[in-house]
Amino acid sequence: xxxxxxxxxxxxxxxxxxxxxxxxxxxxxxxxxxxxxxxxxxxxxxxxxxxxxxxxxxxxxxxxxxxxxxxxxxxxxxxxxxxxxxxxxxxxxxxxxxxxxxxxxxxxxxxxxxxxxxxxxxxxxxxxxxxxxxxxxxxxxxxxxxxxxxxxxxxxxxxxxxxxxxxxxxxxxxxxxxxxxxxxxxxxxxxxxxxxxxxxxxxxxxxxxxxxxxxxxxxxxxxxxxxxxxxxxxxxxxxxxxxxxxxxxxxxxxxxxxxxxxxxxxxxxxxxxxxxxxxxxxxxxxxxxxxxxxxxxxxxxxxxxxxxxxxxxxxxxxxxxxxxxxxxxxxxx
Amino acid sequence: xxxxxxxxxxxxxxxxxxxxxxxxxxxxxxxxxxxxxxxxxxxxxxxxxxxxxxxxxxxxxxxxxxxxxxxxxxxxxxxxxxxxxxxxxxxxxxxxxxxxxxxxxxxxxxxxxxxxxxxxxxxxxxxxxxxxxxxxxxxxxxxxxxxxxxxxxxxxxxxxxxxxxxxxxxxxxxxxxxxxxxxxxxxxxxxxxxxxxxxxxxxxxxxxxxxxxxxxxxxxxxxxxxxxxxxxxxxxxxxxxxxxxxxxxxxxxxxxxxxxxxxxxxxxxxxxxxx
Numbered sequence: 195x196x197x198x199x200x201x202x203x204x205x206x207x208x209x210x211x212x213x214x215x216x217x218x219x220x221x222x223x224x225x226x227x228x229x230x231x232x233x234x235x236x237x238x239x240x241x242x243x244x245x246x247x248x249x250x251x252x253x254x255x256x257x258x259x260x261x262x263x264x265x266x267x268x269x270x271x272x273x274x275x276x277x278x279x280x281x282x283x284x285x286x287x288x289x290x291x292x293x294x295x296x297x298x299x300x301x302x303x304x305x306x307x308x309x310x311x312x313x314x315x316x317x318x319x320x321x322x323x324x325x326x327x328x329x330x331x332x333x334x335x336x337x338x339x340x341x342x343x344x345x346x347x348x349x350x351x352x353x354x355x356x357x358x359x360x361x362x363x364x365x366x367x368x369x370x371x372x373x374x375x376x377x378x379x380x381x382x383x384x385x386x387x388x389x390x391x392x393x394x395x396x397x398x399x400x401x402x403x404x405x406x407x408x409x410x411x412x413x414x415x416x417x418x419x420x421x422x423x424x425x426x427x428x429x430x431x432x433x434x435x436x437x438x439x440x441x442x443x444x445x446x447x448x449x450x451x452x453x454x455x456x457x458x459x460x461x462x463x464x465x466x467x468x469x470x471x472x473x474x475x476x477x478x479x480x481x482x483x484x485x486x487x488x489x490x491x492x493x494x495x496x497x498x499x500x501x502x503x504x505x506x507x508x509x510x511x512x513x514x515x516x517x518x519x520x521x522x523x524x525x526x527x
Numbered sequence: 528x529x530x531x532x533x534x535x536x537x538x539x540x541x542x543x544x545x546x547x548x549x550x551x552x553x554x555x556x557x558x559x560x561x562x563x564x565x566x567x568x569x570x571x572x573x574x575x576x577x578x579x580x581x582x583x584x585x586x587x588x589x590x591x592x593x594x595x596x597x598x599x600x601x602x603x604x605x606x607x608x609x610x611x612x613x614x615x616x617x618x619x620x621x622x623x624x625x626x627x628x629x630x631x632x633x634x635x636x637x638x639x640x641x642x643x644x645x646x647x648x649x650x651x652x653x654x655x656x657x658x659x660x661x662x663x664x665x666x667x668x669x670x671x672x673x674x675x676x677x678x679x680x681x682x683x684x685x686x687x688x689x690x691x692x693x694x695x696x697x698x699x700x701x702x703x704x705x706x707x708x709x710x711x712x713x714x715x716x717x718x719x720x721x722x723x724x725x726x727x728x729x730x731x732x733x734x735x736x737x738x739x740x741x742x743x744x745x746x747x748x749x750x751x752x753x754x755x756x757x758x759x760x761x762x763x764x765x766x767x768x769x770x771x772x773x774x775x776x777x778x779x780x781x782x783x784x785x786x787x788x789x790x791x792x793x794x795x796x797x798x799x800x801x802x
Contacts, residue, residue, distance in 0.1 A: 313751030316654035387668035464791035507770035
């Protein structure tokens with residue numbers, strides 16, 4: 195598909211707080227890229243009674259908002275939304291489409307890309323425009339052990355998904371002006387083959403390990419169930435949460451709800467302190483968003499030690515005890 | 528009879544990966560392979576459905592010839608037969624081309640399927656894109672991150688958690704699901720079990736020509752996305768190594784990074800002099 199313009203489109207994902215935030219963050223990044231492509235910043239919104247989002251997107255930098263507002267779109271619907279995006283893109287042919295890497299976005303973007311016969315890069319940690327005007331899509335793989343820079347040189351639009359928190363939204367500007375282009379719902383959308391029977395908002399469960407800024411992870415290298423209790427003590431002392439590896443769950447030192455890994459929780463703390471963990475991919479895949487990693491292990495060559503900002507070569511249990519002691523001392527000062 | 532397909536991928540075991548320390552890249556040709564963990568959950572879900580509804584399971588995998596091992600492991604778990612798609616011209620396929628080749632193979636070898644099950648993502652490229660793109664390519668509905676499945680005639684009832692919502696969905700068949708690795712914990716297969724599976728070879732091996740793909744198709748060239756550079760972020764981290772007596776290391780840790788640790792805790796960890 196040839197493009198008609200150099201516009202950058204952002205899919206308006208608004209169903210919950212983080213979905214809404216990632217949309218605003220993508221509008222901000224689109225605003226930084228648009229001068230390099232020479233196109234407009236556009237938001238696309240589907241749903242019913244969605245005027246507040248249209249205004250919010252304009253206040254956050256959207257110059258044009260394409261809107262399909264209809265009762266039939268009240269609930270997020272993967273099939274209807276895919277069909278709508280396909281038609282809109284074929285009609286307007288933008289250069290770039292950005293979609294938040296929410297659960298919905300991760301299901302949606304691959305389908306849209308496939309329908310449009312174009313490329314898609316997942317979970318980008320950076321986006322830029324190169325000297326040829328192509329979007330450089332920077333994406334992690336192997337649990338963050340490798341970073342790849344990807345281009346979609348020949349197909350359009352260039353599509354990428356981006357996780358919440360990757361870019362910073364710009365501040366709300368109530369005076370910003372934008373063009374709103376409302377479109378009717380097409381009358382030939384195919385029948386829904388996936389039907390929503392029931393949807394309920396999951397109860398907020400206290401603070402989750404996904405949201406805390408301190409996570410203390412312990413592995414089998416802690417030595418025993420008794421010694422492992424120090425991991426909980428340190429987490430408590432630092433007002434953090436405990437994460438563990440699969441072998442620790444198997445050994446019964448901690449419950450399965452504390453498992454950090456591909457089959458468990460994904461974490462993104464400001465600080466991760468990791469004790470006695472060798473660093474199997476099933477675990478490290480879930481920690482690549484940690485800002486700063488301190489790893490403690492007797493084996494300086496363990497994968498976890500290589501991934502760390504600070505690798506402490508020591509017995510995990512002894513180091514844990516010493517850190518507890520040191521923090522207690524410093525808090526009392 | 529319920530006709531099930533599971534798509535699996537053999538991935539490198541990253542903890543044993545040979546790294547090229549000069550370039551910071553992975554020497555994948557030297558890596559040991561395993562079945563991608565999430566694919567095993569999909570296979571487990573298929574086996575349980577098959578047991579309830581008198582089904583049969585065909586497992587598809589695309590990869591180098593050694594990926595045949597993954598198919599035998601799947602058969603040791605309970606799949607009935609395997610199809611390996613392997614060809615130099617398939618190498619370097621992105622998710623667009625991978626889903627195209629898988630769809631072509633499914634239409635050729637197993638056109639009367641009821642349900643395709645995939646893992647929710649792979650541990651190597653982690654895109655989570657092949658499942659939904661395969662559904663599109665096959666022209667069937669697809670739902671990702673499914674936790675539980677319940678089948679009645681021609682509709683599948685699905686439960687999943689998505690963006691803080693619990694959703695119950697109904698999907699027409701044939702369809703595709705990707706399985707979230709929570710509920711369907713894969714059964715254990717002994718090494719002996721895998722060896723036994725090798726005694727009853729039941730794997731079809733197909734190349735690009737067998738699939739009647741466009742004869743000019745070369746995955747690396749025709750993939751819409753191109754990887755222009757790969758690097759290791761680990762090489763960009765400072766990776767400070769502290770060693771010696773535990774007490775001294777911990778002191779040094781707080782001297783150098785106390786602000787950072789305190790900042791994350793929301794507490795002022797005052798530095799003090801060590802005797």
